[in-house]
Amino acid sequence: MVNFFKFNMAKLSGKVACQLAKHGPGSGGTYPGHVFTKIGGQESIPKLASDLKLGSVLITGTNGKTTTTTLLIKLMSKDIQIRKSYENNILNSIVTALLNQKGDLGIFEYGIRDMTYGIPDTVQKLINPVGVVYTTISQEHTQVAGVKNPFESYYKAKKLLSEGMERGAIVTNSDDPRTALIGLDKSKDVDINYYGIETDVIEDIGAETIECPKCGKELNYSHFFLNHRGIYSCECGFKRPEPNVKLVNAEFNSDSWILDIEGDLYNYFAKKNVKFNLKLNVPPFGFHNIYNTLASITAYATFTPKVENIESTVKDVFNNLDMSFIPPGRFEVVDIGGKFVGLGQGDNGDALKINAMFMKQFIDAPFEFIYTTPDEKEEEIFEDHYKVIKSMNPDHVIVVPGRKSIEKAEEYCNIIKQDFPDADFYPLSYDEMDVRIERLNEMARNSDYKYVIMTGCGEEQAMWEEIKKKMINR
Ligand SMILES: [Zn+2]
Structure with a gap:
């Protein structure tokens, strides 16, 4: 049986927290829930x-x-x-x-x-x-x-x-x-x-x-x-x-x-x-x-x-x-003046494949794949990703670290180079997110190809959504 005094205290405190909390997208954050659970207990x-x-x-x-x-x-x-x-x-x-x-x-x-x-x-x-x-x-x-x-x-x-x-x-x-x-x-x-x-x-x-x-x-x-x-x-x-x-x-x-x-x-x-x-x-x-x-x-x-x-x-x-x-950061195809860039989050094999299938509907000419890699100890994700990249068979591949480890990303790139010898590696740092967003945007924008797919690992809101905004606004 729940103690009613405790329950009412918890509900009141939670409601006060609602007034104070800055509300996050779609949900109003988690802080009031945290306060409620702390005072009233899970019961x-x-x-x-x-x-x-x-x-x-x-x-x-x-x-x-x-x-x-x-x-x-x-x-x-x-x-x-x-x-x-x-x-x-x-x-x-x-x-x-x-x-x-x-x-x-x-x-x-x-x-x-x-x-x-x-x-x-x-x-x-x-x-x-x-x-x-x-x-x-x-x-x-x-x-x-x-x-x-x-x-x-x-x-x-x-x-x-x-x-x-x-x-x-x-x-x-x-x-x-x-x-x-x-x-x-x-x-x-x-x-x-x-x-x-x-x-x-x-x-x-x-x-x-x-x-x-x-x-x-x-x-x-x-x-x-x-x-x-x-x-x-x-x-x-x-x-x-x-x-x-x-x-x-x-x-x-x-x-x-x-x-x-x-x-x-x-x-x-x-x-x-x-x-x-x-x-x-x-x-x-x-x-x-x-x-x-x-x-x-x-x-x-x-x-x-x-x-x-x-x-x-x-x-x-x-x-x-x-x-x-479509939620922020998720894959979509953007038309930037006759060049089509498909970009967005694809941080597991299933998601990346779906992005690839989506992009394939548009492609009728040579295309470039800008791939943002997983991190250390995420070799299984890389393997799933790489199967999809190979099946798409892009005309050119650019590899960028999608998570923290630049060394691991280069290692993944070397595996890719066995099938795509002219693949390029750009060691962009995760910590300088602004630089990274700008560079990824430029890479897609200045690509020699009419079609560019840019996907892989990276923060949905902090990275993909920001690149999309930059790309569409200019
Ligand atoms: Zn069975």
Whole structure:
């Protein structure tokens, strides 16, 4: 039982902290949550979370969390007032949003690197979500800042966020074997709504099979959509579940994409099945955003209490979407007077590949790759990156340290030189960020090539967003 005096003190102090705190992007920071938890203890959080009449939806995954959360917020805000938190994806930012916002439903991004950094089962117990939304689970993030975490523990951490759920619904990607298995394993306890692609117009080239998350044998794929996401089955009987919300056709034009989406799912609050058909006209936002679109629509249709609005709200949001929904620092292609520069964060293999696939749509002439490397002890990230660079086969490569170690970056460059002998190395220092931003901007701007892709490791906001600003403003 929570001590009410302690709870009220904590809530009051947290609210005062809200007045004092400088609010960060999208979420209002984490300080008020920190104050609340310090005074009231973690045991006060469930009472605070129960302020939400409808409950909370948590969004997690390796890539796509912020974009999916942003899109879901756009959709749900049309129907009801919500409390929200994204980008700062830790527990105290959720607590901060609970304290300083109003609304009946919470939509919160929650990132889990592994068991040491995250406390997913504790978060599940404290917040008691009615929904957990999975984007995708890739192996890429298993080595962070030199600490190598076995993929099993990373996967388990993602699973733990929903494992204790006794009510609500899980929204998960059926094309990703790992997130699909989480859904299948919980289907006896809660409702599961899957989303996926059901058309051959999207096909990854050069994707590789992965181990069955259930039995460990190699999966058989009949189609790859994007890396390990595809149509798969295993000897053990595990296979891709049928998606409830699916992309059934797509038409890709240079200035707009047309997406046909069919839905048939269970709405948690209306307690009934709903069907919808959508033809959306969206900006050419990249293949990975097709999954983010499907995830956000599925989550929205699962949790909106206004099921009669589904078709009109989704059309309203997506037909009026511009590229600004892409989070700061993320990859986009900029036209600087007839030269096309694709630039942005790609600090794991999955992210870099998505950037490469996006850029490939534009390229019809020789192009240059400006690659910002990972750090020491991040050889696995380099290996994943390098596979993508080789498959793109650029006409010229420039290598720049993306993190602190210049020596390690040069070592990576020497490996690249074995396949691309005329690759150039620019030892830009991480500490002089302004110089580095200016030089990277100049490099792309003064490139001899019409197409330049500049991606790899680097801080999203501090580096990529600043380079983009410089490039667009001039
Ligand atoms: Zn299996």
